[in-house]
Amino acid sequence: MTGPAVLLLDAAGPESAALARAAAKRGHQVHAATAADGPAPAPEPAGQVVTDFARPDRAVEDITAYARHRGVGAVLTANEYLTGLAALVCAELGLPGNDPHLAHAARDKAAMASVLTAAGVRVPYTRLVHDDTELQDALADLGAGFPCVIKPVSSAGSAGVTVVTSAAQAAPAADTARMARGPYSGQGEAGILVQAYATGDEYSVESVTQDAHTTHLAVTRKQVTGGARRVETGHSLPVRLPPATETAVHREVDAAIHAVGIRHGASHTEVVIDPDGRCTVIEIAARLGAGHIGILLQHALGIDVFAALLDVALGRPAALTPTAHGHATVRFITAPHSGRLTSLTGFPKRGPGVPFVRWRAAIGGPVNAAGANADRLGCFVVTGPDAAEVEQRADTLLRQIRLQVDPTPAPDDRDQLSSASRSAIAP
Template sequence: MNRPVLLLEAAGPESGHLARTAAASGRSVHTVTTTEALAGYSPALRGLLAGTFTTDLGNPQQALADTVAYARRINAAAVLTTNEYLTPLAAHTCALLDLPGNDPAAAHAARDKAAMATAFTTAGVTAPRTHTIATPAMLRARFLRPGMRLPVIVKPADAAGSQGVTVVARLQDADTAWRHAHTAPGMYGGSAGRTVLLQQYIPGREYSVESLTQHGRTTHLAITAKTTTRGTHRVELAHTLPAQLPPAVEQAIHQETAKAVRAVGIRNGASHTEVIVTPTGRPYVIETAARIGAGHIGDLLHHALGINPWTALLDIALGRPARLTPGRRHHATVRFLTSPAAGRLTAVTGLPRPGPDTPLVRLRVRPGDPVGPAHTNAGRLGSLIVVSPDARTTAARAAQLLDDIRVEVEPHSA
């Protein structure tokens, strides 16, 4: 009889993929979550799970003790997560159970950007200069005096999904940016009192590297080109893979990413590394997360390259050889829908039907919901995936579909 798989938090699209993959392989699936999160599980997700256990995931010591005890009770064969906030818990749990996982001594550096900056410096990773900022006054006095080069990035050390991140282009915006980072919402640990970082702004094109590591050996599956909004708050509007880059630039990105993955102790599992490539072709690693990329990047890998990342993640967690050889060489993109104004959503029209070249069309909102311009990734309204054998056709088809979609909003009254 196959031993069960334990997911640290089953909510979310990526966790759903993992749970369905494990169940389809004959594994029963259990989850560790919180009482609040469990209340929001859909009937379909509840029906998929063989068992649930709730604990205080904001209390690391209690969560670790409870998770290890539950894993032993069910005789779990694997413990894994797609939730960035829970990657340290996964590393420590796997270490105590002698299961494939990441280095528990370095796992904090894959979650906390201040610790990550220190680890990058030690490992010689090309990365932006990063400083911890205790107060708005310190931000102004030490770094944002008249004549200093702007813009700069102000962000929380431990949030995710662009929460609390500001591109500061004017001195008078410094205090607001610091408060925005200091009170950024997060999971499990509250929102107030976050460590605030000042980071060097690197001009250039943004990419991410999707990688899987097994027994300390990393395979880079694809480089993803990103399209983001401009201005004070940057929101990802599109992911496209595989990116088309000169071989020398691609090699440089892979080299820096490999150093970053090692620096934060990723030994077994996925990594999602954000990189800026300057106009001269030099890559800077912004950050590395010990998880698969969100925003349907796993779906893009599957549709473009024929690699099933969910099966690969499960194989790695079970200690079995992962199959990472591409089965096809197509191109795929995801485009995100955003609201043109703040108000009440009245309709979304012109959405395509799912089909061979549009395998996913998804709305996260319904008529009557309050909407507004996206300031974080969580503010996006929906998404669609386009796939075809070549990059030009994929881009043209995605642009055509977006032109046909209308997001209708009843603005807030004055």
């Protein structure tokens, strides 16, 4: 073994697995902090501390005691819900991490709107509401009227987010937002958000900050379903924006990163760019973009972002310069409607130009119409030197996929699916 041990907070999911592999490849022993009822870490860690992520004070104590005992020299998480805890643990252990006093603002979207507004970042006008009277008041106050967006304060993966186009849709959308509490949310989270709708195209900016210096690795174009529920169905990178627009976007993102206290680590900032090139920040997360954006960065730009994040967490210089100049895209497959998946044909296989495929819905099992990212059934990545050819190939492969969904699920299927997908931000 070389170097200190590495601790992952929640070591389940593809991004965590990639971090664990990067650490193991460098000879670090990998440990995990997990919830008693959480998913099992994969790959299997050298050891684990079981704690209650819903009680941050207790979790900090449990995790720091464990980390000190095992000589942990880096603490990371790919789980957005644990980025605040990671900041607290790093601060307690004296390891490179984000500002523990600001980290909540990269999770709680009410706090996010306040600190970003105070920092001069353009964000959608946002109201926190606790009851129907406040909801009606906020709808009237939005001025521009409809559409507007009703969303949970601290969920993720589009869960509970509704684009509302009339007053009649507001109450059910508010109920949907209230029900979409993320994991570990405890009792404290009462309100929901009503937000002005930002018109334009959606992008995200993938960045890594080290010693408060930020490198923007790529701008990513997002494909999102239209209508009331906005599920991410594709990511493509790197996108070349007009230089003036890119400068403006980077300026907003830099200010956002600073405002939410990101000093050492990844960030994923979602923006809408309007036809005049004006950029509105929809949200910022103190983690690597989910949805296999790490794989896209690897294949398009030759950046091993997982190794880089490990270096950042260890306080070592991170390699963030592109070594390739290609293009990569991921396409997600969603069900046309809820029901039981009866057949799947034409799903691409891994091969030249298709470095990654993932299918996670069982034939014969329940599927949901796309309401949140966790409802996505699978995905594939296409990469190559030319952006237009990569996009065209991905679209062709997507068109070849045939799904059959029987619209009459067994009564208990929906419960099964929603509990199975509760903690998943991305397939």
